[in-house]
Ligand SMILES: Nc1nc2c(ncn2[C@@H]2O[C@H](COP(=O)(O)OP(=O)(O)OP(=O)(O)O)[C@@H](O)[C@H]2O)c(=O)[nH]1
């Protein structure tokens with residue numbers, strides 16, 4: 075009996091073992107990777123600008139810098155040759171410096187080149203950019219400082235306000251955002267997102283509401299909460315062809331009424347629109363008391379000469395530049411850093 079049981083047990087064990095072995099051999103075997111990653115892909119990954127490196131202004135301005143490659147590579151001291159002068163002229167025009175500013179640079183170079191071509195151009199551009207560009211953070215006693223943001227649609231007003239809200243909050247200020255763009259509901263939603271991220275207060279109204287009343291309510295809220303600053307968004311377009319600039323004048327009057335005081339009116343311009351940005355600016359300057367320019371999208375296909383053209387031709391300081399969509403991509407404009415990012419070897 076025991077003998078029979080042992081034989082049965084052995085047979086069962088043998089059968090189980092057979093089943094296990096067969097099921098193992100039937101299981102598909104994963105093929106090892108055959109081809110290594112192409113080398114070029116690896117190189118691209120290594121060369122990609124670090125997104126964790128907020129200070130790489132030069133990387134952000136790569137497109138503008140690229141336009142100036144030929145100028146940087148020119149060597150020469152004393153007087154420029156005819157060919158060199160032509161190269162400088164062509165490159166500066168392509169960099170969006172504009173005809174009149176390019177001519178002004180060339181006139182200076184004609185006096186003699188002592189610092190190398192790029193060095194001399196750097197010196198002249200910095201001369202053009204030599205102006206006061208501080209921003210006002212305080213209003214008269216008892217008043218609340220308001221920064222008003224104006225510009226046509228799509229230039230980056232709302233994004234700039236969002237980035238600045240974060241900046242002010244980081245510096246310990248209580249910020250109230252006024253969603254004065256009531257042209258479309260999405261504008262207030264977009265601003266509300268930034269407000270939430272930055273822990274700023276926001277006052278908004280329904281689509282089509284009077285922008286002036288939103289600004290008025292925002293000032294009321296700012297007063298009640300002892301806020302340090304109000305950042306006011308405005309629409310970049312109007313329904314029924316109402317005049318945008320008339321609308322802005324009205325908004326400004328409300329924002330400047332006690333307890334508010336407009337201490338900065340920042341005109342936001344999209345650098346990728348090149349010389350068009352200049353004509354846009356002229357229209358706004360005629361209607362609003364603009365105290366500074368925010369030049370956005372300098373990271374894209376923009377050509378940095380537009381910064382200098384705007385300052386020299388309009389006489390208004392560029393106070394901030396946008397070099398990307400993230401919060402840390404709004405930079406205080408520092409002429410030396412900017413010009414060096416474009417012209418230093
Ligand atoms: N690359 C890049 N994109 C930017 C920059 N600033 C803004 N943008 C983008 O530009 C687009 C338009 O920005 P908005 O802030 O909505 O522009 P707006 O002036 O408020 O436009 P309206 O509300 O239509 O008047 C968005 O996709 C932004 O992310 C920048 O400095 N660099």
Ligand SMILES: [Mg+2]
Pocket residue numbers: 231232233255261307
């Ligand atoms: Mg907007």
